[in-house]
Amino acid sequence: MQGPGRDARKKYDIKEFFKSKLIIYKLEGGRHKQMKKLLTFTLTIVIALSLTLAFGPVIAAETPDEGKKADAPKKAKKASSKKKKAAKKISEAKPAAEETLKPLIEGQPDPVVKPAASNTSDASDMRSENVRSGLSGVPVSSDISNLMFASNDMTYLLPQDLSSRWGFVFAYNYYKFIDEDKNSAVLDSPTGADAPDLRFWISKRLKNNDNYYMRARYGRLNLKGDNNLAAPNSKNIGLKFDMLYYTFNRKPDTNIRIGRQFLRVGRGFTYAGISDGLHIEKLYPKWVLAGFGARTQPRETNSDQSNAGYLNRSYRDFYGVQADYLGLKNKKVYGYILAERDGKVKIPYVAKEYTYDANYYGAGLEGSFKPNWPYYFEYVVQNGKTASTNAVTGTDDIKANSYYLGTDYYFQKNKYKPFLTLEYAHASGDPDRASVTNVVGGNLAGTDDKNFMPYGVYDLGLALHPRLSNINVFKFGGFIKPFYKSEYFKEMQLGAKYMIYNKDDANGAVSDAFATVASKNLGTGYDLYLTWRLFSDTLIYVNYGVFSPGDAYPAGRRDSSKLINFGTTLFF
Numbered sequence: 001m002q003g004p005g006r007d008a009r010k011k012y013d014i015k016e017f018f019k020s021k022l023i024i025y026k027l028e029g030g031r032h033k034q035m036k037k038l039l040t041f042t043l044t045i046v047i048a049l050s051l052t053l054a055f056g057p058v059i060a061a062e063t064p065d066e067g068k069k070a071d072a073p074k075k076a077k078k079a080s081s082k083k084k085k086a087a088k089k090i091s092e093a094k095p096a097a098e099e100t101l102k103p104l105i106e107g108q109p110d111p112v113v114k115p116a117a118s119n120t121s122d123a124s125d126m127r128s129e130n131v132r133s134g135l136s137g138v139p140v141s142s143d144i145s146n147l148m149f150a151s152n153d154m155t156y157l158l159p160q161d162l163s164s165r166w167g168f169v170f171a172y173n174y175y176k177f178i179d180e181d182k183n184s185a186v187l188d189s190p191t192g193a194d195a196p197d198l199r200f201w202i203s204k205r206l207k208n209n210d211n212y213y214m215r216a217r218y219g220r221l222n223l224k225g226d227n228n229l230a231a232p233n234s235k236n237i238g239l240k241f242d243m244l245y246y247t248f249n250r251k252p253d254t255n256i257r258i259g260r261q262f263l264r265v266g267r268g269f270t271y272a273g274i275s276d277g278l279h280i281e282k283l284y285p286k287w288v289l290a291g292f293g294a295r296t297q298p299r300e301t302n303s304d305q306s307n308a309g310y311l312n313r314s315y316r317d318f319y320g321v322q323a324d325y326l327g328l329k330n331k332k333v334y335g336y337i338l339a340e341r342d343g344k345v346k347i348p349y350v351a352k353e354y355t356y357d358a359n360y361y362g363a364g365l366e367g368s369f370k371p372n373w374p375y376y377f378e379y380v381v382q383n384g385k386t387a388s389t390n391a392v393t394g395t396d397d398i399k400a401n402s403y404y405l406g407t408d409y410y411f412q413k414n415k416y417k418p419f420l421t422l423e424y425a426h427a428s429g430d431p432d433r434a435s436v437t438n439v440v441g442g443n444l445a446g447t448d449d450k451n452f453m454p455y456g457v458y459d460l461g462l463a464l465h466p467r468l469s470n471i472n473v474f475k476f477g478g479f480i481k482p483f484y485k486s487e488y489f490k491e492m493q494l495g496a497k498y499m500i501y502n503k504d505d506a507n508g509a510v511s512d513a514f515a516t517v518a519s520k521n522l523g524t525g526y527d528l529y530l531t532w533r534l535f536s537d538t539l540i541y542v543n544y545g546v547f548s549p550g551d552a553y554p555a556g557r558r559d560s561s562k563l564i565n566f567g568t569t570l571f572f
Contacts, residue, residue, distance in 0.1 A: 296314040352387075430447075454469070
């Protein structure tokens with residue numbers, strides 16, 4: 001176990017993430033466990049299929065026979081009338097919601113090619129789902145260390161299609177790492193990785209308008225050219241329920257969802273992910289109110305890697321409430337409160353505390369200057385308590401902040417469908433931290449912790465892939481479909497982004513532990529994207545990222561690092 005102080009600086013990058021995952025899987029895996037999971041998965045599929053048959057056909061396909069229509073009781077008619085009146089009342093919110101979301105979601109070309117939209121039988125539910133999930137805020141890429149979620153179409157984090165009975169999503173990613181350590185004289189290890197990922201889902205909408213959703217996942221992670229782990233350097237990620245929840249939709253203005261589900265607040269950079277919990281939402285003519293309580297999934301990687309007893313046991317609880325106001329034309333104003341609690345986990349027989357309990361207060365605005373010119377802004381204040389690196393017991397105050405703003409401009413009448421994007425992200429930093437995530441190597445006792453600690457997803461560049469902590473990032477880019485005349489290549493999109501990175505506090509750490517010099521200049525980077533919707537259910541993509549270190553890196557760590565990624569996502 002590492003000792004306290006700045007020497008405890010721990011590299012937080014993709015290699016360490018892969019290695020820690022493989023070591024844990026090798027220690028705890030076994031063929032008998034895999035067989036047990038396989039049998040459990042098979043049994044679950046059979047049960048889910050049985051439930052689907054038992055509850056009858058999907059509402060979209062339901063056709064009541066004439067006899068039942070003739071014999072329908074008056075009470076049922078009255079209930080139906082009440083539901084229609086309630087739906088009409090809620091539909092008053094539709095113009096405001098659509099005016100707000102149209103320039104953000106529906107009216108413009110997407111930054112990435114998304115799966116073909118599917119028809120649903122419940123228009124009001126789809127409107128509610130758009131307001132609820134805010135598809136415009138789903139990041140087009142994530143922190144690259146979260147390999148299994150990396151894709152040029154991040155919408156597959158969300159349920160694919162609640163109107164259908166079942167389907168598959170298959171994703172395959174290959175990565176090539178070049179000079180990840182910013183030193184070309186040192187042999188790269190690992191040199192790359194590949195990760196196949198298969199997800200099978202079943203969904204059903206019942207007669208009472210409730211629905212259930214189950215998505216099982218099987219994945220595998222294979223490292224290439226790793227000299228630090230014994231062969232074969234690969235392991236089953238395992239068979240697990242990626243999503244499993246039930247939604248009560250019996251009132252048109254209220255829904256309650258319980259189980260493993262995708263949750264987030266705001267645009268998702270503070271908190272977003274799949275967790276186990278309860279989510280409640282209430283719709284009003286000009287408001288959407290939501291609240292949830294959730295815990296991280298079992299065996300989820302802990303962000304605090306200094307807590308050696310819980311590297312793969314996060315045990316973090318999240319409680320959030322959010323209010324969206326839709327009464328302004330072409331605008332959505334929202335605010336949220338999020339509480340994070342770490343479960344008070346401790347290493348057995350060690351007195352050292354690892355407490356990190358944070359609160360987040362966020363406010364944001366989404367809207368458009370014109371139908372083809374959307375913008376967004378979100379500001380977050382963080383407070384709470386954290387254990388210190390050089391104290392066995394006791395906590396200090398957290399006083400941090402972050403904001404994220406940006407705009408896109410779409411050239412609607414241009415046949416090449418180009419658009420430009422501009423973003424700026426800020427996250428405060430702490431001058432005495434040696435690690436932006438760990439308690440050991442974290443805040444010094446007796447001082448306020450000014451480091452912003454998010455639990456969300458965001459796109460800050462492929463090659464550096466930093467955490468949103470002690471950093472300011474300026475991003476500018478553009479996308480275009482140059483082959484619109486070609487039958488086969490008309491849905492191929494090319495894009496590029498340029499990034500400028502700076503520390504918020506020159507003396508503080510960032511997620512790349514090689515940036516040890518007290519300078520704000522982290523460097524620059526650029527990403528190139530190719531995304532091709534070959535068929536309606538087939539996505540192919542190639543991404544290339546380069547990062548050039550700045551003055552915050554010592555002389556021996558200033559070689560450009562590169563990351564090459566190609567993959568495919570298939571929707572069945």
